[in-house]
Amino acid sequence: MLKQRHQLFVALLAAADASVVIAACLGAWALRRVMIEGFWPVSWENWIKEPLILFTLPIVIASLWVSGLYRPMRDRNIVSELSQLARATIAALVALVVVLWVIGNNVIGGTEGYAPARLLGHQMDSGRLQIGTLAILLPTLLGLERACFRLALRSIRRRGWNLRHVAVLGAGRLGQITCRTLERNLWTGIKVSYFISHLDHTKRTQWSGHPIRGGLADLETTLETHRVDSVFIALPNARASVLSNVLERLERFAIDVRIVPDVQLRFTPARMSVNELDGMPILSYRENTQYGLGGISKRALDILGSLVGIVLFSPVMLACAAAVAMTSPGPVIFRQRRVSIGGEKFNIYKFRTMRLVDDEQPLSCPLPGTQPPPPRSITGTPRAGVNSPPADRFRIDGWTDHDDPRITPVGRFLRRTSLDELPQLFNVLFGRMSLVGPRPERPELIARFREDWRGYMLRQHVKAGITGWAQVNGLRGQTSLRKRLQYDLFYIRHWSLWFDLRILLLTAFRGFVHPNAR
Known part of the structure; x- marks a missing residue:
């Protein structure tokens, strides 16, 4: 019917x-x-x-x-x-x-x-x-x-028409997630009728608001007595060994069969997909959406946007370079090694915003007449119970405090307005960075963060960017790394060309000047 x-x-x-x-x-x-x-x-x-x-x-x-x-x-x-x-x-x-x-x-x-x-x-x-x-x-x-x-x-x-009745095989955590997902998406027209336990026998009669009609030992009897149009197999990993037997038994029925894998979905950068290669099914758990046509369109946007930006902001860049050169000795451009897509290392280029320190004076030492600020944890808050900075505080933390005594007055203005980032448009033009993406980090910090933060390395699935979803939401400077990571992963999972355009528009309206950009 x-x-x-x-x-x-x-x-x-x-x-x-x-x-x-x-x-x-x-x-x-x-x-x-x-x-x-x-x-x-x-x-x-x-x-x-x-x-x-x-x-x-x-x-x-x-x-x-x-x-x-x-x-x-x-x-x-x-x-x-x-x-x-x-x-x-x-x-x-x-x-x-x-x-x-x-x-x-x-x-x-x-x-x-x-x-x-x-x-x-x-x-x-x-x-x-x-x-x-x-x-x-x-x-x-x-x-x-x-x-x-x-x-x-x-x-x-x-109104109850054109519904597709299904049974969920697996009365556990995965089965419950499957049931709730189907019920949350009523537009599919799929209605869960009952559960079948992933155990051979069970005494439970209810799960997630639906009846349990026996276990695997009663599979054929249950499907013959309580007919459904489809079966969603949601077996936990502990029962994965019975999957082939279950599929063989389901071949006797004229019903659709779908398998819900028991995998951790929290940190997947994009939707999983199933492909076939020479008859072999392949489940893509991590698949970068910025390849193929998506990658071409993103690269085209980067080239066009960087060229327009370089032309429009060239007078501003000349003024910034002159201001840096006249107010403090040293090179105009600051260069540092960072990491982008696939672990590829490159140099970032910014207008220098800090005074140079003598080679004999370690970065951990404060400038004369100043007191060093307390060390920060990677969440951007001071570590409790610490009264003095570690010997290599600046080298380990890697992030500059807004009250760092090395920041020049001109540099403070450039940081506050994000004008120090303008030279990175050339990195975008040459393909080392993108206009939009997670902010690039130093190699030594990545080696540390990937051990402390699950899913951190997924940021290396896309090119590093000048601006990003985290930055337009105020997560700049001394802000929580956990929140930055959450916003970066959200961007990677939901990337589209329109999402990039939205972030660029938000950057233009509220991203250049921000209280945390200092």
């Missing part, structure tokens, strides 16, 4: 998609005719004969089908579907252009007797105008249609 319902929904969805494609072609054709002829010619006969609709409809539907957009959508959210839809639409438009080019350049172009259309003062061939309009209308209308279809499905499922 449910499979018949699914086929009905697929047919309805395909019909809705076809209607949207036809509407987009009609809109593109109408705009072309109006811009070329200057009025609305209601000539349906001519429009039906248009080659564009003849090729667009099958190509788009085929692209959506190949992209898996007619498979059950219960296990993907709206963002994932729209992203998949965008890729399928781009592929369809490319295929359409190739087909039209192979058939002939004038297949949709030549409206004889009329001058070319003008757009923004430039002549525009009518065929290109029609394709360009279609490229805008098609993804927009398809996205709106898919969103409306989801809303309709959600409304139907709230």
Whole structure:
């Protein structure tokens, strides 16, 4: 019954998609005719004969089908579907252009007797105008249609229709997490009916608000008596050895089977994915989303942003360099080794903000007439019970206090306004850093932090950045390392090009001047 319902929904969805494609072609054709002829010619006969609709409809539907957009959508959210839809639409438009080019350049172009259309003062061939309009209308209308279809499905499922009943095999912590996750995402239309214990026998009758209908010894009897559409296997690692036997026994039933692995998800940098290589399934536990098309788009943003920044801020950089050179002796640029993606070491370049210390005077010694501040823990707060700094305090902690006596007046202003970071735009341009990413750290500090903080090395899965999610949320200077790490991992897990643009906008409005940037 449910499979018949699914086929009905697929047919309805395909019909809705076809209607949207036809509407987009009609809109593109109408705009072309109006811009070329200057009025609305209601000539349906001519429009039906248009080659564009003849090729667009099958190509788009085929692209959506190949992209898996007619498979059950219960296990993907709206963002994932729209992203998949965008890729399928781009592929369809490319295929359409190739087909039209192979058939002939004038297949949709030549409206004889009329001058070319003008757009923004430039002549525009009518065929290109029609394709360009279609490229805008098609993804927009398809996205709106898919969103409306989801809303309709959600409304139907709230009324108890089109639900998929499942059993969770595993009455433990993982089974409870699985059940709560499914119940939290009601838009999937999946309803947990009962649990099956991961033990052979059990006396428990309830778990996580649902009945337990026996154990593994009663698996076949339970599934025959209490029919479900799918089984979610959520076995704890201690019972992983029985998985092959369970899968073999489930082959006797016409139900879907899904496996929830018992892995720690807290520090995964991105969503896990399952791929297949020559028939071998591969579960990607850590997969960097900044590779492939995502990496290309991020690199393009870095190149464009760094070039624009260098041009716009070149007068400011010259002024900063002059101010540093005139107010304290020493080089204008401060250079230090840091670590970026994959443990790759590089030099950061900043405007020097501190006085130089004689080689014979160790960094741990305060300047004459000053008192050294108390040492800080890696959370940014003083260690309790410590009255004097360690001999190599500055070298071990690695972070400069805002009241460090070596900071010059000009340097304090540069730090407060983050203008000392401007030379790092050249590192971004040359590919050593990114505009957005976790802040780079020194190699010796990374060796220390990775032992103290679980998940810290996941920061090395992406390029270090000038600004980041932690920085625009005020985590700069003497702030908690734990919170910085949490924000960095959130950025890595949820990275997208739009997220980068959002961080850059927040940096422009509130990131340059901040009380902690000193």
